Amino acid sequence: MSDLPGKVAATTPTQTPLLDVRDLEVRYSGVPAVKGVSFHVDRGETVGLIGPNGAGKSSTVLALAGAVRASSGSATLDGVELTGHSPEEVVRLGLSLVPEGRNMFDGLTVTENLRLGAVARRSEVPLTAAIAEVVELFPILGEFRDRPAGLLSGGQQQQLAIARTLLAAPRMLILDEPSLGLSPTAVDVVFDALGRIRDAGTSVLVVEQRAEFTIAFCDRTHVLHDGRLTLALTPGAAHDADLLTKAYFGS
Ligand SMILES: Nc1ncnc2c1ncn2[C@@H]1O[C@H](COP(=O)(O)OP(=O)(O)OP(=O)(O)O)[C@@H](O)[C@H]1O
Numbered sequence: 001m002s003d004l005p006g007k008v009a010a011t012t013p014t015q016t017p018l019l020d021v022r023d024l025e026v027r028y029s030g031v032p033a034v035k036g037v038s039f040h041v042d043r044g045e046t047v048g049l050i051g052p053n054g055a056g057k058s059s060t061v062l063a064l065a066g067a068v069r070a071s072s073g074s075a076t077l078d079g080v081e082l083t084g085h086s087p088e089e090v091v092r093l094g095l096s097l098v099p100e101g102r103n104m105f106d107g108l109t110v111t112e113n114l115r116l117g118a119v120a121r122r123s124e125v126p127l128t129a130a131i132a133e134v135v136e137l138f139p140i141l142g143e144f145r146d147r148p149a150g151l152l153s154g155g156q157q158q159q160l161a162i163a164r165t166l167l168a169a170p171r172m173l174i175l176d177e178p179s180l181g182l183s184p185t186a187v188d189v190v191f192d193a194l195g196r197i198r199d200a201g202t203s204v205l206v207v208e209q210r211a212e213f214t215i216a217f218c219d220r221t222h223v224l225h226d227g228r229l230t231l232a233l234t235p236g237a238a239h240d241a242d243l244l245t246k247a248y249f250g251s
Pocket of ligand 1 (some may be wrong): 028033051052053054056057058059060067209
């Protein structure tokens with residue numbers, strides 16, 4: 001074990017993890033972007049992935065979601081291999097990604113955007129009841145149900161993107177930079193909802209650039225630099241200037 005408070009030296013799971021990523025590699029035209037990444041997410045756990053621009057965070061989660069091909073390694077959800085599947089198949093297996101940039105259909109209303117999230121639904125809950133549940137989580141979506149998504153603020157669009165993804169009833173929810181471009185108040189709304197999603201039993205993996213905030217929020221946060229994991233931090237590290245410096249600049 002580490003002698004530094006807030007740092008965890010190893011990431012060996014204590015039980016069969018929900019998400020188990022082993023030696024994952026992603027290459028673009030032969031150039032490595034993710035260079036053998038291994039980590040896990042347990043049931044009901046919230047795990048962070050932080051690192052500078054170009055570190056390979058998006059490539060990692062896009063590979064998990066089936067949106068880019070892993071060149072080697074494995075990623076299993078409850079023991080089922082995810083790599084090699086299409087994004088739709090991965091959603092059906094129980095892993096959903098809220099991508100960076102949110103991918104809204106600006107001309108469609110809030111309700112129409114929500115219905116699109118139901119395309120690969122795993123749940124037996126009727127769609128109208130499921131929509132009512134996500135609107136309870138994000139009341140603004142009920143208020144603006146007939147408004148085109150393009151007229152929502154960035155924070156409201158992020159709430160819609162998360163709500164739409166939740167309609168697939170994922171066991172593993174991944175968010176790529178959910179705070180990007182949002183006001184501090186909107187960030188609070190989004191992370192408050194993520195806390196409630198986690199408390200309801202969904203495992204969460206959140207990719208962020210806001211190191212201190214993410215470390216404080218997550219059960220564990222991994223630091224990615226140049227395609228490799230360099231540190232794993234627990235919330236105690238959020239106020240440790242030395243560890244934060246290492247998290248920002250590598251170690
Ligand atoms: N479609 C692509 N084709 C070629 N190279 C890519 C592609 N997508 C990403 N890369 C490269 O892979 C590396 C990792 O990029 P990635 O977007 O995964 O990092 P990131 O940590 O998510 O960065 P950011 O925070 O800027 O999104 C970078 O060098 C990037 O230029």
